[in-house]
Amino acid sequence: MTVKELEKLAADKADLIKVRKIVREQAEELAKNTGYRKQVLVCGGTGCTSSHSQQVIEQLEASFKELGINDVLIVKTGCFGLCALGPIMIVYPEGAFYSQMTPEHAKTVAEKHLVKGGEVVKELLYGETVHDDGSIIPFAEIPFYKHQMRIALRNCGVIAAESIEEAIGAGDYAALAKVLTSMTPDGVINEIKAAGLRGRGGAGFPTGLKWQFTKDAVGDKKYVCCNADEGDPGAFMDRSILEGDPHTVLEAMTIAGYAIGAQEGYIYVRAEYPIAVERLKIAIAKAREKGLLGKNILGSNFSFDINLRLGAGAFVCGEETALIASIEGKRGEPKPKPPFPAQSGIFKKPTVINNVETWASVAPIILNGAEWFSSIGTEKSKGTKVFALGGKINNVGLVEVPMGTTLKTIVYDIGGGLPDGKQFKAAQTGGPSGGCIPATHLNVPMDFDNLTAIGSMMGSGGLIVMDENTCMVDIAKFYLEFTADESCGKCTACRIGTKRLLDILTKITEGKGEPEDLDKITELAEHMKSSSLCALGQSAPNPILSTMKHFSNEYIKHVYSKQCPAGVCKSLLSYQVNPDKCKGCTLCRRNCPVGAISGEVKSAHEIDTKKCIKCGQCIAHCKFGAIEIK
Amino acid sequence: MANNLFDGTREQMNKLLDCIEQHKSDPGALMPVMHEAQNIYGYLPSEVQTVIADKLNVPLAEVYGVATFYSQFSLQPKGKHQISVCLGTACYVKGSDKILEVLEKELKIKCGECTPDGKFSIDSCRCVGACGLAPVMIIDGEVYGKLTSGEVNGILEKYMKD
Numbered sequence: 129m130t131v132k133e134l135e136k137l138a139a140d141k142a143d144l145i146k147v148r149k150i151v152r153e154q155a156e157e158l159a160k161n162t163g164y165r166k167q168v169l170v171c172g173g174t175g176c177t178s179s180h181s182q183q184v185i186e187q188l189e190a191s192f193k194e195l196g197i198n199d200v201l202i203v204k205t206g207c208f209g210l211c212a213l214g215p216i217m218i219v220y221p222e223g224a225f226y227s228q229m230t231p232e233h234a235k236t237v238a239e240k241h242l243v244k245g246g247e248v249v250k251e252l253l254y255g256e257t258v259h260d261d262g263s264i265i266p267f268a269e270i271p272f273y274k275h276q277m278r279i280a281l282r283n284c285g286v287i288a289a290e291s292i293e294e295a296i297g298a299g300d301y302a303a304l305a306k307v308l309t310s311m312t313p314d315g316v317i318n319e320i321k322a323a324g325l326r327g328r329g330g331a332g333f334p335t336g337l338k339w340q341f342t343k344d345a346v347g348d349k350k351y352v353c354c355n356a357d358e359g360d361p362g363a364f365m366d367r368s369i370l371e372g373d374p375h376t377v378l379e380a381m382t383i384a385g386y387a388i389g390a391q392e393g394y395i396y397v398r399a400e401y402p403i404a405v406e407r408l409k410i411a412i413a414k415a416r417e418k419g420l421l422g423k424n425i426l427g428s429n430f431s432f433d434i435n436l437r438l439g440a441g442a443f444v445c446g447e448e449t450a451l452i453a454s455i456e457g458k459r460g461e462p463k464p465k466p467p468f469p470a471q472s473g474i475f476k477k478p479t480v481i482n483n484v485e486t487w488a489s490v491a492p493i494i495l496n497g498a499e500w501f502s503s504i505g506t507e508k509s510k511g512t513k514v515f516a517l518g519g520k521i522n523n524v525g526l527v528e529v530p531m532g533t534t535l536k537t538i539v540y541d542i543g544g545g546l547p548d549g550k551q552f553k554a555a556q557t558g559g560p561s562g563g564c565i566p567a568t569h570l571n572v573p574m575d576f577d578n579l580t581a582i583g584s585m586m587g588s589g590g591l592i593v594m595d596e597n598t599c600m601v602d603i604a605k606f607y608l609e610f611t612a613d614e615s616c617g618k619c620t621a622c623r624i625g626t627k628r629l630l631d632i633l634t635k636i637t638e639g640k641g642e643p644e645d646l647d648k649i650t651e652l653a654e655h656m657k658s659s660s661l662c663a664l665g666q667s668a669p670n671p672i673l674s675t676m677k678h679f680s681n682e683y684i685k686h687v688y689s690k691q692c693p694a695g696v697c698k699s700l701l702s703y704q705v706n707p708d709k710c711k712g713c714t715l716c717r718r719n720c721p722v723g724a725i726s727g728e729v730k731s732a733h734e735i736d737t738k739k740c741i742k743c744g745q746c747i748a749h750c751k752f753g754a755i756e757i758k
Numbered sequence: 759m760a761n762n763l764f765d766g767t768r769e770q771m772n773k774l775l776d777c778i779e780q781h782k783s784d785p786g787a788l789m790p791v792m793h794e795a796q797n798i799y800g801y802l803p804s805e806v807q808t809v810i811a812d813k814l815n816v817p818l819a820e821v822y823g824v825a826t827f828y829s830q831f832s833l834q835p836k837g838k839h840q841i842s843v844c845l846g847t848a849c850y851v852k853g854s855d856k857i858l859e860v861l862e863k864e865l866k867i868k869c870g871e872c873t874p875d876g877k878f879s880i881d882s883c884r885c886v887g888a889c890g891l892a893p894v895m896i897i898d899g900e901v902y903g904k905l906t907s908g909e910v911n912g913i914l915e916k917y918m919k920d
Contacts, residue, residue: 175890178901211890361846364887440828457788459827518848518889721860743856743907
């Protein structure tokens, strides 16, 4: 297609998308132009699909047929972000937010709300969106969304994820058109530099500089690469962008191709993300069909195409040199740098590699200008950051906030605090390479430099909240198990270092720790940091060092008193029935998954400590508080 | 290398050869071919690795090296029902290790193994991205979320029957 045709398609679809973005009264007016009385958006991201959102869609289709509804559009979108409430369904123009939908609920909503003259089914709405007087609040105004600023996630949960027409209607490819018609390659790079965009994958390297280095490098061929090997367990923003707005990534890669002089790109995506892979395949095929990828893009003389490569379950492939090896079909082992990928990357050609979230920030910078982007955030960290909120928090999901937002705002205002009134103990950021942030730092503005200063790191943006029932030594051990397992084995410091650190931590959690173990950890950690080949080994000790720094008392208790204050480390505790409190109701016995509890009706029960796996099911079911952890 | 009796069909082999033919000239074709081979056979027995090495003209050692490096490639056949427990951070802090432990006790195999009758295999995975449903277990692609260790046996029973 030509630029003119692109602009026409965008204009044709614009109203349809706009209905989902503006306030109710205006949306109702606008809806009249679209040919659809209402639009029903159902989340088709991984979280909601896992809780059967596809069946909700099928039920809606069946009900529409039955009821003769033909002027309501069903849109299968990417992730809305509030995964804890899935499957999510939003009806426009009113912006009614239905949560935890089932096919039965969908039937009810179709019959009562979506038919002509229907009314919102208030009892199925997400509780926080209904006022006491019965009026409803559009979902964009609830606390979870109110404090957010969505740049990278701007189209996730807004457009039909598999439709290039809707993506174009929402503004995708407009930046590419601008670049190809009115900007020079240097102009593009300068804009990205001036915006102050830093890589969202973890290290925070200035994106514009990376592009500049790759452009300046000598090579007969150059590559653009998207790192979608989101390995940090608990981070899922990249997946969400690929599932919700894949075209923004294709567009940004094409822009980079124009800027650095590359004609080919690779997307390296985790095979564990089947929906994202599928959506990418569809997006690439449709973009080629429309002439937005391939030869002479938008009628210009610039050509660019993108290949998809699947990972195969190796965390280290998120490291750029390992990722390159994997794309080349080899074992994903990292290489020493320099040379950097900008000089010698894929097939030894100059390559620019950016993370998905970074790519998703490019088009808005081109369209709105560097000044707009750099006005958001803090002095050295510009723009917004997406965090994946998980663990012991009410609103599990994806949030995008300006850099510099405090952890407190994220956890309490957006995340809705911790469940069951538990106390906040720490948040882990940066995954296995990062560290924990204790409650004393709740007010620290979250940006690249502040997080590093307090011994954690931004990482890819996984943010796991932990409460008083989380043992920090156990968490450190969990991360070490991960890195020891994922260490590729190439360099000694990482291969043996992670194993030895894990051995020491295992010893401590089993109550066999000795005082000198704590010094050994510190010494070993320093060696690993200074002599490991890649970031995996260099950062592997971070979870231990930061928990030792902020929660030294827990380590001391484990080592000196052989106690686990949080009641997690199994070797240090045992489950017992208090015979005075036990009424012999048999509930614990019947709910024990391993058959460790015995006892007759109405007489005190007993736990066989050899069989017991300390899973806590008995405690959860006992109504008399008779089961005690010692 | 794998020590299982290999019983691939002619149809499977034709599929594999087609796939190799299709990717042969792509740079870095080895991984995509191995992904496809694992889809066809369910695992990568030595016989299949040998064919890939021959046809792509790479040393068998390299194919084996790649097969053992990545956790998704398996040298052993998987169970009829494949169980995967997420041990990502969000699931772990919500007790997915206990889910795994109940599974191991009930099926009397360890994580990474297959029951002797070939019915079940258990694996762990690192974050499927359904953190809102933590802790999560997946059986044959079906996701079971917000699990408690008490619910595991009931779910297994459904699969025991067939």
